[in-house]
Amino acid sequence: MAAITALLIVAIAASAAMYMLSQQSALLGQVVLVTARAQADLYARAGIDWARGVVSADGKGSGGFDSLGEAWAQPIAALPVERALVAGSLADEQGKFNLNNLVGADKKVSANDEKIARRLFASLGVPEELVPAIVDWIDADSDLYTTAGAEDAYYLGLSRPYRAANQPMVQVEELHRIRGFDPKVVARLKPFVTALPVRTAVNVNTASAEVIAAIAPDLPTEEIRRFVDTRTASPLKSIQQISERWKALPLSAVGNDLDVKTSYFLARVQVSQDDVQVASEALIERKANNPGVAAIIWRRPVY
Ligand SMILES: [Ca+2]
Ligand SMILES: [Ca+2]
CATH class of the missing domain: 3.30.1300.30 (GSPII I/J protein-like)
Structure with missing residues (x-):
């Protein structure tokens, strides 16, 4: 045992x-x-x-x-x-359009940047009527910018409610929270738009042809393509060189909307x-x- x-x-x-x-x-x-x-x-x-x-x-x-x-x-x-x-x-x-440019440091909507954003969206096949919703997301007030805008009243009515940011976007993925931006639209836009903490110009030496065209609609598309194809070897080295190469460009855009540095x-x-x-x-x-x-x-x- x-x-x-x-x-x-x-x-x-x-x-x-x-x-x-x-x-x-x-x-x-x-x-x-x-x-x-x-x-x-x-x-x-x-x-x-x-x-x-x-x-x-x-x-x-x-x-x-x-x-x-x-x-x-x-x-x-x-x-x-x-x-x-x-x-x-x-x-x-x-090299991307900064969506925070839509609202200036003076808290007012930048009409010029709104036009740029609308042209960019349209050229990418994204409804330009989505731009006012970004303006409302960023601007400090809770008043609709246009009838296409969206503020707290809209977001608080969702099944999982939240509020509009009412401040500059910290990361571009915030787009997912804005009215009308489904994953398909965000994916289409993401290579061309960004969210940076201060107002920024676009660097012509790195931007896509679509972004340059949205800022400079008077430049012939072929000229933008030619520049994009050759700029790695021969970049523009100063804002003076931008004005010299692109005389059709309004002087107000040079340095303010387009630049050569980042x-x-x-x-x-x-x-x-x-x-x-x-x-x-x-x-x-x-x-x-x-x-x-x-x-x-x-x-x-x-x-
Ligand atoms: Ca707002
Ligand atoms: Ca607003």
């Missing part, structure tokens, strides 16, 4: 040990994954910081203009860092390590009056 009990105890102990081992190995697997994730996240942070360094280095030596031929515009495909692969790229956010870049970093992939993006501002200094405005994970 004693022998049988002893055998039983050994068997239970053995199976308990097996059970504990398998639990431990599952836990160990989780720890490995969490560690790899944390490490990949650190690499992503380091990558964004490195991008900030690239922007500031460019500011020290760019000679007053920014173009796609410069070092910052060259993506890094896959840089091995210890066990990880790090890839990254920088894009000029001032202060806002979007950095994207992807890290893959073991089975873990982490992506992160950040908006980087380079100080216009101190181009050697670059700061991160926001940083977020990308899923």
Whole structure:
């Protein structure tokens, strides 16, 4: 009897040990994954910081203009860092139309920017009647800008109610919350529009032909195409060069709506390590009056 009990105890102990081992190995697997994730996240942070360094280095030596031929515009495909692969790229956010331009610092609607936005939307096949809804989302008041606008009264009536921001958009994804902007419309617009903290001009050296055409409707489309096709090798280097090349352009647009340099870049970093992939993006501002200094405005994970 004693022998049988002893055998039983050994068997239970053995199976308990097996059970504990398998639990431990599952836990160990989780720890490995969490560690790899944390490490990949650190690499992503380091990558964004490195991008900030690239922007500031460019500011020290760019000679007053920014173009796609410069070092910052060259993506890094896959840089091995210890066990990880790090890839990254920088894009000029001032190659896009800044939706926050629609409402000026004086809190009034900018009629000129509204026209630009309407032309841009129309050229992309997006109803231009969606523009007043953005104006109302941004402007401080709760009065409808036009009958096509939308303020609290509309948003509070939704099945999951919220209020209009009534302040400049922080990220362009806020479009999803604005009346009339379904995922299809937002996806169509996103390559061409942005949301930056201050009024910005569009950099002709990086903007798409659609954005330039929306700002300068009097320029022949072929001329804009020709410029876009050749600008990497021969960018415009000053606002004087913009006026010289495009005499049809109203002087008020040069420097105010169109420029040759930028202060806002979007950095994207992807890290893959073991089975873990982490992506992160950040908006980087380079100080216009101190181009050697670059700061991160926001940083977020990308899923
Ligand atoms: Ca409003
Ligand atoms: Ca309003």
